[in-house]
Amino acid sequence: MKQKYDFFNLSVWNILSQEQSMLDQARIKLLYYGLFLAFVALCAIAGNVFIQHQQIFTSMSIFLLVMVVAMFKYLTWKPDWKPISHILLTVALIINLIDVFLIIQKVEIITIQVIILSVLFSYYMLGQKWGLLYSLANVVPVLGFMVYAYGNSYIVAMKPEDVEESTKIITIMANFIMIIYIHSHFYNAFVKNIRELNQTTAEQSALNAAYQASMEKAEKSSQAKSEFLSTMSHEIRTPLNAVIGMSNLLQMNDPRADQLDNLEILKFSANNLLSIVNDVLDFNKIESGRVEFEKIRFNLVELMNSICGGQIIKAEEKGLKFYLDVDKRLRTKVIFGDPTRITQIIYNLVSNAIKFTSTGNVTVRVSQLGDRHNTLSVNFMVKDTGIGIEDEHLEAIFEPFTQESLTTTRQYGGTGLGLAIVKRLLELQNIQMHVTSKVGTGSEFSFNMEFPVSTEKVVEPVVESSPQAPEEKGSIYVAxxxxxxxxxxxxxxxxxxxxxxxxxxxxxxxxxxxxxxxxxxxxxxxxxxxxxxxxxxxxxxxxxxxxxxxxxxxxxxxxxxxxxxxxxxxxxxxxxxxxxxxxxxxxxxxxxxxxxxxxxxxxxxxxxx
Incomplete structure (x- = not known):
C-alpha cells in the first residue's frame, strides 16, 4: 500500500517506510542530510560573495540555494530520490562547466572537488550505468579544456572572474565535508546491510535446516504410514483369506438353502471389508505419487463388458435396470492405455451409482468423439437416477474420507474414497471430471480420454452359447x-x-x-x-x-x-x-x-x- 505524505512534512522519518529497501532508505537519508548541508554551505557562500560584491557568484549562489530548498521540500513531500538525483547532477555539471569555460576560465581545486562529488554521488545514488555517464560528462570536457589550454591561449569574449580566498576556503571546506559525509554515510549503510545480510543468511540457513528436518520427518512419517498400512493390510488380509476361502469351500459342498444364505452374507461382508482395505491402500498409493500408467494394447469394448459384467448382477439384485451402451465404432479398434486404471475408475463410478440408486436405472455410455489417424478421443459417462447431490457438496464428494453428509455415510456406508481415487487418477493424466446432479433426480459423471490407436483391426467376436460348459476353450476347467x-x-x-x-x-x-x-x-x-x-x-x-x-x-x-x-x-x-x-x-x-x-x-x- 502506497504511503501518503503531508506537504508540510519536514522530517526524514516520515518519508521512510518498510516497503523501501535498506539501500533506498540510505539514499533518501543521504539526499535529506546532504541537501541540508548544501543549504548551510550555500548560505555562507552567498553571504560571502554578496559582501565581496561579486554579482555573478551571488546570482549563482542564490539560484543554487533556491534549487536546494525546492528539492528538499519535494523530497520531504514525495521521496522520489531518482529524479532529484538527476536534477542535482545535471545542475552541478552545468554550473561546473560554466565556471571552467566562461566565468573562471581555468581548472581549480573547487572544480576537481565538484567532479569528485558528482562521480561519487552518481554511482552511489543511480548505479553503474548512470554513474559512468555522469562521470564522463564531468571529466571529459574538463580534461579537454586542460589539454587545449596547455598548448594554446584560451580566449573568450568574457572577462574571467577571480574567486576570493575566503570564498575558496568556504567552498573547499563545504565540498570536503560533503565528500566525507557521502563516503561515511554509504560505508555505514553498506556495513549495516552486510551485517543484516549475514544475519538473514544465518536465519535462512536455520530455516533451511528446519525445512530439511521437516521434510525428512515428513518422509519418515510417510514411510511409517505406508509400512503401517502394509502391516495392517497383511494382518487384516490373512484372516480375511481364511474367511473368504472357507466360505468358498462351504459353498462347494452343496449347502442347504438356509446355509447358503448365511454363507452369502458371510462372504459379502468379508468382500466388503476387503474392498474397504483395498480403497485405503489404493488411495495411499496414489497420494504417495507411486502410480505409473501402462501403455498396453487392449480392446475397449471387451474391457467395458468385463467391468460391467459383475455390476449388472448387483444392479439386478437391487431391482435396477442396467444399461451398457458402447459405441459400435469402438468394436474394431485396438487402443493403447492402462486398462487396470480404467477399470478402477469405471468400477468406482458404477459402484457408487448402484449404491446410491434405490429405484430406476444406471446407464454406462462410452462414445467415440474423434478418430484421428493415430489418436482416439473417447467420452465415458455414468448416469444414475439416485439420490443426487446438492450443488454446495459437489466439490466435497471428491475429498478423501468424505461423503455428501453424515446421514449418507450412515445410510449407505463406505469409506468415501471411491470418488477421491477416481479424481486423483484422472488428475494424474490431466483429465477433468464433469459432474451434473439434481437432488432426488440423479447424477451424471463424465470425462474424456484420449488413446493412441493401433492400425490393427479386430474381428468382432462371435457370441458362443453355454459359456460355463467345462469343455469350452479358454476356461480354467478345460479337461x-x-x-x-x-x-x-x-x-x-x-x-x-x-x-x-x-x-x-x-x-x-x-x-x-x-x-x-x-x-x-x-x-x-x-x-x-x-x-x-x-x-x-x-x-x-x-x-x-x-x-x-x-x-x-x-x-x-x-x-x-x-x-x-x-x-x-x-x-x-x-x-x-x-x-x-x-x-x-x-x-x-x-x-x-x-x-x-x-x-x-x-x-x-x-x-x-
Whole structure:
C-alpha cells in the first residue's frame, strides 16, 4: 500500500517506510542530510560573495540555494530520490562547466572537488550505468579544456572572474565535508546491510535446516504410514483369506438353502471389508505419487463388458435396470492405455451409482468423439437416477474420507474414497471430471480420454452359447488342461488357518500339497523332494519367501532351480510386484485370493505331462 505524505512534512522519518529497501532508505537519508548541508554551505557562500560584491557568484549562489530548498521540500513531500538525483547532477555539471569555460576560465581545486562529488554521488545514488555517464560528462570536457589550454591561449569574449580566498576556503571546506559525509554515510549503510545480510543468511540457513528436518520427518512419517498400512493390510488380509476361502469351500459342498444364505452374507461382508482395505491402500498409493500408467494394447469394448459384467448382477439384485451402451465404432479398434486404471475408475463410478440408486436405472455410455489417424478421443459417462447431490457438496464428494453428509455415510456406508481415487487418477493424466446432479433426480459423471490407436483391426467376436460348459476353450476347467495325476505342490505357509484352507481346497483339485512352515524348510524340501510347483508365502519366520526363492534359484539341479514359484502375499507394499520378480518368482497372488484365479495360474505354469 502506497504511503501518503503531508506537504508540510519536514522530517526524514516520515518519508521512510518498510516497503523501501535498506539501500533506498540510505539514499533518501543521504539526499535529506546532504541537501541540508548544501543549504548551510550555500548560505555562507552567498553571504560571502554578496559582501565581496561579486554579482555573478551571488546570482549563482542564490539560484543554487533556491534549487536546494525546492528539492528538499519535494523530497520531504514525495521521496522520489531518482529524479532529484538527476536534477542535482545535471545542475552541478552545468554550473561546473560554466565556471571552467566562461566565468573562471581555468581548472581549480573547487572544480576537481565538484567532479569528485558528482562521480561519487552518481554511482552511489543511480548505479553503474548512470554513474559512468555522469562521470564522463564531468571529466571529459574538463580534461579537454586542460589539454587545449596547455598548448594554446584560451580566449573568450568574457572577462574571467577571480574567486576570493575566503570564498575558496568556504567552498573547499563545504565540498570536503560533503565528500566525507557521502563516503561515511554509504560505508555505514553498506556495513549495516552486510551485517543484516549475514544475519538473514544465518536465519535462512536455520530455516533451511528446519525445512530439511521437516521434510525428512515428513518422509519418515510417510514411510511409517505406508509400512503401517502394509502391516495392517497383511494382518487384516490373512484372516480375511481364511474367511473368504472357507466360505468358498462351504459353498462347494452343496449347502442347504438356509446355509447358503448365511454363507452369502458371510462372504459379502468379508468382500466388503476387503474392498474397504483395498480403497485405503489404493488411495495411499496414489497420494504417495507411486502410480505409473501402462501403455498396453487392449480392446475397449471387451474391457467395458468385463467391468460391467459383475455390476449388472448387483444392479439386478437391487431391482435396477442396467444399461451398457458402447459405441459400435469402438468394436474394431485396438487402443493403447492402462486398462487396470480404467477399470478402477469405471468400477468406482458404477459402484457408487448402484449404491446410491434405490429405484430406476444406471446407464454406462462410452462414445467415440474423434478418430484421428493415430489418436482416439473417447467420452465415458455414468448416469444414475439416485439420490443426487446438492450443488454446495459437489466439490466435497471428491475429498478423501468424505461423503455428501453424515446421514449418507450412515445410510449407505463406505469409506468415501471411491470418488477421491477416481479424481486423483484422472488428475494424474490431466483429465477433468464433469459432474451434473439434481437432488432426488440423479447424477451424471463424465470425462474424456484420449488413446493412441493401433492400425490393427479386430474381428468382432462371435457370441458362443453355454459359456460355463467345462469343455469350452479358454476356461480354467478345460479337461485337457488338467493333469490326469495329482500335482505335487509345495506350500510354504506358516499360518495354520491358511494351511487348513489349502488342504481342503486342494483336495478338490486333484492336488497333493506338502507344507513347510518357514522358508528354510521350503528350501530343504525342494532340494530333496520332487514337486511340480511352489506356492511361497512371503512373510515367514527364520527365512522369508524372497530369500527362500533366491536360494531355490541357486540350486545346481536345473529341474529344481527352474521350478515355477507363485508368491502368496497379503502385503500391500507398492513395489511388491517388482520384488517378487526380482527374487526370481514367476507370478504372485494376493490374499485373499480367488480359488479360480489361483488354480488358473498354477495350471498355466505347470507343464502337463
Amino acid at each position: 485337457s488342461s488338467t493333469p490326469s495325476v495329482g500335482l505335487q505342490v509345495l506350500i510354504a505357509e506358516d499360518n495354520p488357518v491358511n494351511v487348513m484352507l489349502m488342504k481342503k481346497l486342494f483336495s478338490k483339485w486333484n492336488i497333493v500339497p506338502t507344507f513347510a512352515d518357514n522358508g528354510e524348510n521350503a528350501v530343504e524340501l525342494v532340494q530333496y523332494g520332487n514337486f511340480h510347483i511352489v506356492l511361497m508365502d512371503l512373510q515367514m519366520p527364520i527365512m522369508n519367501g524372497f530369500d527362500a526363492a533366491m536360494e531355490i534359484r541357486k540350486m545346481a539341479d536345473p529341474k529344481k532351480s527352474n521350478i515355477p514359484i507363485i508368491a502368496l502375499t497379503a502385503s500391500a507394499l507398492f513395489d511388491i510386484k517388482e520384488q517378487v520378480y526380482e527374487a526370481g518368482m514367476n507370478d504372485y497372488v494376493s490374499k485373499p485370493f480367488k480359488p479360480d484365479e489361483l488354480k488358473e495360474k498354477i495350471y498355466a505354469l505347470v507343464e502337463v505331462v
